[in-house]
Amino acid sequence: MREPKFLLENVSYIYEDGARALHDISLCIYPHKITAIFGPAGGGKSTLLRLLNRLNDLVPGRHLEGRVLLDGEDIYAPGVDVHALRRRVGMVFATPVPLPMSIRRNLTYGPELAGVRDRARLDELVERSLRAAALWDEVKDRLDEPASALSGGQQQRLCLARTLALEPEVILLDEPTSGLDPISTAKVEASLQELKRRYTIVIVPHSVQQAARVADHAVFMLQGELVEEGPGELLFTRPHDQRTEDYITGRFG
Amino acid sequence: MSRQLRQQLGFTLLGLATTIVVLPILLLVGYILVQGASAISWEFITAMPREGMRAGGIWPALVGTVLLTLGTAIFAVPVGIAVAIYLAEYAHDTSLTRLIRLAIINLAGVPSVVYGLFGLGLFVIFLRLGTSILAGSLTLAIMTLPVIISTAEEALRAVPQSFRIVSLSLGATQWQTVRRVVLPQALPGILTGVILGLERAAGETAPILFTVAAFFLPRLPRSIFDQTMALPYHLFVISTQVPGMPLRIQYGTALVLLAFVLSMNALATVIRSHFRRRRQW
Numbered sequence: 001m002r003e004p005k006f007l008l009e010n011v012s013y014i015y016e017d018g019a020r021a022l023h024d025i026s027l028c029i030y031p032h033k034i035t036a037i038f039g040p041a042g043g044g045k046s047t048l049l050r051l052l053n054r055l056n057d058l059v060p061g062r063h064l065e066g067r068v069l070l071d072g073e074d075i076y077a078p079g080v081d082v083h084a085l086r087r088r089v090g091m092v093f094a095t096p097v098p099l100p101m102s103i104r105r106n107l108t109y110g111p112e113l114a115g116v117r118d119r120a121r122l123d124e125l126v127e128r129s130l131r132a133a134a135l136w137d138e139v140k141d142r143l144d145e146p147a148s149a150l151s152g153g154q155q156q157r158l159c160l161a162r163t164l165a166l167e168p169e170v171i172l173l174d175e176p177t178s179g180l181d182p183i184s185t186a187k188v189e190a191s192l193q194e195l196k197r198r199y200t201i202v203i204v205p206h207s208v209q210q211a212a213r214v215a216d217h218a219v220f221m222l223q224g225e226l227v228e229e230g231p232g233e234l235l236f237t238r239p240h241d242q243r244t245e246d247y248i249t250g251r252f253g
Numbered sequence: 254m255s256r257q258l259r260q261q262l263g264f265t266l267l268g269l270a271t272t273i274v275v276l277p278i279l280l281l282v283g284y285i286l287v288q289g290a291s292a293i294s295w296e297f298i299t300a301m302p303r304e305g306m307r308a309g310g311i312w313p314a315l316v317g318t319v320l321l322t323l324g325t326a327i328f329a330v331p332v333g334i335a336v337a338i339y340l341a342e343y344a345h346d347t348s349l350t351r352l353i354r355l356a357i358i359n360l361a362g363v364p365s366v367v368y369g370l371f372g373l374g375l376f377v378i379f380l381r382l383g384t385s386i387l388a389g390s391l392t393l394a395i396m397t398l399p400v401i402i403s404t405a406e407e408a409l410r411a412v413p414q415s416f417r418i419v420s421l422s423l424g425a426t427q428w429q430t431v432r433r434v435v436l437p438q439a440l441p442g443i444l445t446g447v448i449l450g451l452e453r454a455a456g457e458t459a460p461i462l463f464t465v466a467a468f469f470l471p472r473l474p475r476s477i478f479d480q481t482m483a484l485p486y487h488l489f490v491i492s493t494q495v496p497g498m499p500l501r502i503q504y505g506t507a508l509v510l511l512a513f514v515l516s517m518n519a520l521a522t523v524i525r526s527h528f529r530r531r532r533q534w
């Protein structure tokens with residue numbers, strides 16, 4: 001087995017109001033696989049994702065126990081460059097939020113801040129990430145138009161492309177297709193299958209069906225606890241835990 | 254009463270209310286225009302006042318007001334925007350920041366003559382700046398700051414939080430996020446606050462009364478430590494202190510002051526639409 005990309009050791013997470021969002025989670029996330037974290041709402045899936053690129057640093061009064069290792073290094077150790085970490089671990093959100101700029105500038109925003117100045121290099125990044133997100137053909141003639149003019153499905157693929165333009169190692173997706181029509185959803189899922197060759201992908205799917213479709217490795221979470229994990233094809237056909245089975249077969253949640 | 258009738262009545266009342274608000278403004282501007290237009294000439298704008306201000310022009314007062322407005326902007330705009338950025342983007346919600354906000358809101362309601370006395374005490378006497386353009390600009394800036402700070406803070410807060418989160422998730426620092434995403438979005442709103450504040454500064458008499466304004470000084474100021482005439486004070490003087498003043502000169506002066514303030518408004522509109530065109534989305 002390859003080295004895990006992310007290693008979570010006994011991670012617990014408590015918000016300011018005392019809500020225990022994660023309880024003693026230990027988990028390996030392997031490269032070049034799609035890890036799907038699924039379960040009913042409020043189970044701590046988004047919290048877990050935001051821990052992986054330290055977006056939760058923005059929440060006041062949080063409390064984290066345990067360790068989160070990326071390539072063996074603790075990302076919460078003092079002296080870690082959070083901004084560099086967020087470029088290594090990119091994030092796509094449930095609602096697409098194009099920055100109020102042109103399509104092109106949305107894509108070059110991250111790389112420019114990372115110090116990429118070369119025009120040709122930026123152009124190449126724009127084209128490559130748009131192609132990888134299956135959006136290039138639709139927008140190649142209107143790169144300097146406002147990103148907000150795109151349709152919802154296009155905006156979400158733009159957000160995926162924007163994350164890809166960072167040349168990250170890990171891509172986190174939090175219910176990326178929850179607002180999309182079936183065709184756009186299929187496009188995004190197809191891109192993910194391509195992308196996993198180069199990246200580590202962690203997705204919170206918006207349905208059990210989607211989890212079953214995309215997961216190489218599936219993780220079932222319930223009320224802050226990791227109930228069961230395993231290879232996708234096994235977990236969805238022969239779950240060990242009764243709670244997993246109940247959820248998959250639609251008996252609750 | 255039928256719904257349609259009630260709706261009709263509602264619209265009529267709203268229309269009436271709007272008219273009641275707009276009509277006096279139109280009447281005021283129209284009246285000043287009619288009364289003052291005959292005084293306006295190239296000489297009136299560009300000549301020194303003569304014969305105890307009963308003849309000649311208002312050039313030094315106009316220049317003085319332009320200089321004071323510029324001076325106010327130089328102090329109040331950067332400081333005001335910086336404070337607003339701090340309050341909206343960086344400060345945590347503590348009792349101290351709540352107190353600061355409360356103070357700023359209350360300062361906006363302090364009568365301008367109080368600022369005048371404050372400026373006299375602090376800038377003219379204590380800091381030994383004398384009655385000077387510098388002291389006057391600083392006094393006007395202090396008066397203008399609360400307006401700029403609160404409108405700018407509001408404009409910054411109106412920028413959706415999701416933009417900030419996305420920017421940070423793309424590896425931007427907080428300052429880069431403010432600089433590249435939040436500020437450009439908030440700029441039109443900030444500009445509106447700046448213009449509102451500066452217009453008030455340009456038109457006030459009390460704050461400059463003790464700090465810079467000269468009663469009659471028929472020459473241009475030589476430095477920022479010099480006194481100067483200014484349009485609002487000049488208007489006050491020729492309306493109340495000079496017997497036998499021709500009415501058309503008073504209204505002409507009022508008209509120039511009004512035109513100056515309105516042209517600042519027009520400038521703001523031009524800048525705003527320029528930004529809107531450059532902002533591509």
Ligand SMILES: Nc1ncnc2c1ncn2[C@@H]1O[C@H](COP(=O)(O)OP(=O)(O)O)[C@@H](O)[C@H]1O
Pocket residue numbers: 015016017019020021039040041042043044045046047048059
């Ligand atoms: N910013 C926050 N502040 C306080 N509590 C939060 C915050 N975000 C999430 N929570 C709480 O943490 C728990 C897990 O939420 P979340 O991670 O969003 O779950 P999921 O993504 O699985 O629906 C919930 O009980 C939720 O109310």
Ligand SMILES: [Mg+2]
Pocket residue numbers: 045046047174
């Ligand atoms: Mg969630």
